[in-house]
Amino acid sequence: MNAAGTHANRVRKVVFPVAGLGTRFLPATKVVAKEMLPVLDRPLIQYAVDEAVDAGADTLVFVTNRYKHAIADYFDSAYELEETLERAGKHELLSLIQGLLPPHVRCVYVTQEQALGLGHAVLCAKPVIGDEPFGVILPDDLIVGEGGSALRQMVDLAAVEDAGVLAVEEVPREDTGKYGIVDVGGAHDSAAAIRHVVEKPQPEHAPSNLAIVGRYVLPARIFELLEGTRPGAGGEIQLTDAIDALIAESKVLACRFAGTRFDCGNKSGLVRATLHFAMQDPALAKVAREFMA
Ligand code: UTP
Numbered sequence: 427m428n429a430a431g432t433h434a435n436r437v438r439k440v441v442f443p444v445a446g447l448g449t450r451f452l453p454a455t456k457v458v459a460k461e462m463l464p465v466l467d468r469p470l471i472q473y474a475v476d477e478a479v480d481a482g483a484d485t486l487v488f489v490t491n492r493y494k495h496a497i498a499d500y501f502d503s504a505y506e507l508e509e510t511l512e513r514a515g516k517h518e519l520l521s522l523i524q525g526l527l528p529p530h531v532r533c534v535y536v537t538q539e540q541a542l543g544l545g546h547a548v549l550c551a552k553p554v555i556g557d558e559p560f561g562v563i564l565p566d567d568l569i570v571g572e573g574g575s576a577l578r579q580m581v582d583l584a585a586v587e588d589a590g591v592l593a594v595e596e597v598p599r600e601d602t603g604k605y606g607i608v609d610v611g612g613a614h615d616s617a618a619a620i621r622h623v624v625e626k627p628q629p630e631h632a633p634s635n636l637a638i639v640g641r642y643v644l645p646a647r648i649f650e651l652l653e654g655t656r657p658g659a660g661g662e663i664q665l666t667d668a669i670d671a672l673i674a675e676s677k678v679l680a681c682r683f684a685g686t687r688f689d690c691g692n693k694s695g696l697v698r699a700t701l702h703f704a705m706q707d708p709a710l711a712k713v714a715r716e717f718m719a
Contacts, residue, residue, distance in 0.1 A: 437581045437643060439485040439554065440478035440561040442471070443547035444494055445538035450692050459494045461565045463690070465699045466710075470690055471497055472526065474565035479531055481561060481577035486527075487534045487554045489547045501526060501533050543662025548644075549652040557646045559584065562665075564640030566691035568699050569593075572684040576641050579683045583617055584643040589677035592620065592669070593641035595687055599629045605637035606666035608680045616682045620673055625659045625666040636680060638666065639687055648672055 448460030461471040478486055488497055504523060511520040527533070538550045548562060561577055569576040580591040594608055606625050610618040612634075622633060642665075651668040658664040672678055688702065689695035704710040 436482050436585065437559055437561045438483060439487060439558065440481070440483040440563055440577070441487045441489060441548060441551040441555070442474060442478075442563055442565055443489045443538075443544055444471070444497060444565060445489050445491040445541055445547050445550075446544075447541055448691075457493075459496050460691070461494075462496050462500065463696065465568065465688075465690065465696065466703050466707075469500065470565045470568060471500065473568050474563045475501075475527065477569070477571070477575040477577050478561060478563055479528060480575040481581045483561065484531050485534060485554070486531060487536065487551045487560075489536055489538050489550045491538055491541070498533070498535055543657070543660070543664055545652050545655055545663035545665040545668055548665055549649060549663070552649040555646060555649070559590075559643060559645050562640075562642040562644065564691075566689065566695075567640030568688045568690050568695075569639075569641065569683070570686045570688075570702070572686075576683040576685050576687075577643075579685075580641055580643045580681050583679060583681055587617070587677065587679060589679045590645055590648075590669075590672060591617075591643040591679050591681050592623075593639045593683050594636045594680040595639050595682070596635055597637040599632070599635050602627050602629050602632035602635060602637070605639075606664075606669075607632045607634060608636045608638060609633035610636060610680050616684075617679045620678045620680050622673065623666050623670045625664050636682075638680075641683070642669075644669075645672070645676070647676070 444461045448455035451460055462469045475486060490497060508520060534554050536550050536554060538547045563577060576593055580593060584591045597605060603626050606623055607627055608620045609622040611621055648668055651671045655663050655668045658667045688699035690699050701714060704714045
């Protein structure tokens with residue numbers, strides 16, 4: 427049995443690197459963490475956390491910085507608000523704010539003092555992860571999975587294949603310079619062994635148009651490899667560089683997950699995600715249709 431949560435190798439811990447500057451949403455992100463931007467009534471971080479819980483996680487590790495206190499506040503109890511709602515008999519709203527996380531799930535916060543890159547942010551989680559495989563979710567990639575969340579699909583694959591797994595998606599060739607790109611030797615399978623990864627290659631140098639998107643299942647070995655990784659593209663410690671070293675010594679698969687990704691790290695993705703969820707709600711769908719007509 428390999429369904430998430432029932433296998434001995436299950437992924438219990440998921441890391442959320444949320445210490446980036448979020449410059450594409452300035453000026454809002456001067457004070458509002460990018461991960462707290464809402465898609466309808468829920469912040470991006472809630473969609474990410476729900477996905478981790480769906481994949482079987484019971485420990486959520488947030489890599490934050492001093493500007494991101496709102497994330498911890500959001501998952502903390504809000505006694506005054508709860509008491510006010512209780513007294514007003516607003517029980518539905520009360521259970522909404524009390525039910526953000528299931529009771530068996532705990533949150534751990536670690537600080538990345540300087541934004542030295544995604545690889546460095548993941549390395550900051552090392553003391554909490556220890557020696558077990560773990561998941562990574564970048565909350566600004568909001569993924570609506572089909573037949574289970576994207577991370578659950580990946581965790582199941584990692585358990586069956588005893589491998590690291592990266593979520594990948596085809597992107598237009600001219601966009602390869604925005605992503606880590608995988609070389610799977612031309613394979614078209616939903617899961618394919620990765621030969622090589624390269625960070626932000628120009629289209630003419632890209633080994634494919636299969637881009638790594640914000641979901642990873644990695645072994646603890648990645649931490650040692652990150653410790654030996656020198657700053658790469660953009661002067662940052664790149665997770666992709668450590669993954670390339672991992673591929674040289676163990677199996678890492680590219681997973682073309684079933685689902686739709688919204689890149690909410692930029693404005694057009696956030697608009698698309700908002701419209702997607704609005705269209706699921708009959709009243710909001712009517713508003714959206716009328717507005718577009
Ligand atoms: P992005 O490349 O999206 O950068 O980081 P960003 O700072 O969040 O946003 P822009 O590009 O300035 O608008 C990818 C992920 O890695 C995290 C970010 O929080 C995001 O989840 N990250 C990046 C860190 O946690 N620390 C870093 O040093 C860099």
